[in-house]
Amino acid sequence: MMSKARFIISKKKVIEQYKKVQDISDIVSYSYKTNYDVGKILEKETNCDFCVHSIESLNQLKYPKRCWFFAQAWNKKEIEILFKKGVSKFVVDNINDLNMLLENIQGNISLLLRMRLKEHTVHTGKHFVYGFYSEEINKLIPKLKQNKNIKELGIHFHRKTQNVSEWSLKEELEDSIKHFDKIDFVDIGGGLPAVYKNYRVGILQGIFSKIIELKKWLNSQNIKMIIEPGRFIAASPVILETNIVNIYKNNIVIDCSVFNAAMDTFVAHIRLKIKNEREKGEAFTIKGCTPDSMDIFRYRAYLDRPDIGDKLVFLNAGAYTYSSDFCNLQKLDVIIVN
Numbered sequence: 001m002m003s004k005a006r007f008i009i010s011k012k013k014v015i016e017q018y019k020k021v022q023d024i025s026d027i028v029s030y031s032y033k034t035n036y037d038v039g040k041i042l043e044k045e046t047n048c049d050f051c052v053h054s055i056e057s058l059n060q061l062k063y064p065k066r067c068w069f070f071a072q073a074w075n076k077k078e079i080e081i082l083f084k085k086g087v088s089k090f091v092v093d094n095i096n097d098l099n100m101l102l103e104n105i106q107g108n109i110s111l112l113l114r115m116r117l118k119e120h121t122v123h124t125g126k127h128f129v130y131g132f133y134s135e136e137i138n139k140l141i142p143k144l145k146q147n148k149n150i151k152e153l154g155i156h157f158h159r160k161t162q163n164v165s166e167w168s169l170k171e172e173l174e175d176s177i178k179h180f181d182k183i184d185f186v187d188i189g190g191g192l193p194a195v196y197k198n199y200r201v202g203i204l205q206g207i208f209s210k211i212i213e214l215k216k217w218l219n220s221q222n223i224k225m226i227i228e229p230g231r232f233i234a235a236s237p238v239i240l241e242t243n244i245v246n247i248y249k250n251n252i253v254i255d256c257s258v259f260n261a262a263m264d265t266f267v268a269h270i271r272l273k274i275k276n277e278r279e280k281g282e283a284f285t286i287k288g289c290t291p292d293s294m295d296i297f298r299y300r301a302y303l304d305r306p307d308i309g310d311k312l313v314f315l316n317a318g319a320y321t322y323s324s325d326f327c328n329l330q331k332l333d334v335i336i337v338n
């Protein structure tokens with residue numbers, strides 16, 4: 001039987017990645033939307049929390065108590081369902097969603113207010129900047145502190161995925177927030193980078209040092225730090241194993257598409273590394289199986305000339321593996337190995 005392209009997840013590597021962030025944070029809340037299968041491994045093998053963005057996602061997880069639910073234009077009915085399911089941790093980024101929660105609040109909750117940080121490298125238009133302005137946050141905190149249903153209060157922000165440059169968070173927080181004595185958490189979001197062909201490696205140590213410094217500073221004020229990695233945990237434990245179905249000139253066509261296996265190639269502009277690729281030599285374009293001109297995994301990849309029928313394996317391929325049904329493409333199989 002002809003094999004099909006598939007994702008292969010190493011459970012051991014998922015746990016290794018998790019432990020790296022667990023060591024530098026008080027609470028790890030895995031961003032579940034990055035890769036659901038990785039999330040299910042973490043649910044079983046660790047005690048991490050989860051960032052969850054829909055009731056459908058919540059229904060896939062066994063422990064609603066471990067979930068931080070991110071409000072986005074929610075309504076009374078949705079909030080009632082969440083309370084009924086036992087969710088008690090919420091993140092809100094705008095006043096309407098906050099008021100909707102306050103009007104329908106039940107029991108004791110933990111609440112994070114999302115704050116917008118200055119984004120130096122995000123150009124408006126492509127990216128929406130979420131969150132309250134810091135002045136609004138500074139007014140809301142003392143008021144929310146009076147609410148007897150809110151047992152724990154914190155500030156949340158998230159910069160951008162694959163963030164390699166903007167990690168001076170302590171300075172920005174000091175500039176923005178007045179009420180460190182009234183908050184229990186600072187959630188620094190995700191953004192920790194993974195290794196791709198088009199990103200420099202070796203920056204991680206510097207980022208980790210900045211995060212550790214921030215955690216120390218927060219802990220000295222009795223504030224716990226939460227981190228929400230997605231890509232950092234999910235990318236490297238996963239390979240995308242594909243089969244070469246055609247080679248002509250220096251074009252290699254494989255049996256899946258960026259549209260069902262690596263949307264991140266054009267959404268976040270990342271280029272997956274290929275197993276055994278070289279630094280120079282014969283250059284190949286690796287093309288997906290649809291007729292779309294954007295269906296390119298890699299443009300100039302240096303490889304030993306393969307044969308039709310050989311496997312071509314992409315590394316660190318586990319982040320944002322959501323897919324589209326363009327050209328009736330099917331979702332790829334996922335297998336988990338120890």
Ligand SMILES: Cc1ncc(COP(=O)(O)O)c(C=O)c1O
Pocket residue numbers: 031034051157158160161162163189190191192228229230231232
């Ligand atoms: C609020 C929030 N937290 C965490 C993440 C995870 O980001 P990353 O996968 O870059 O770690 C995202 C991703 O979009 C996010 O929006």
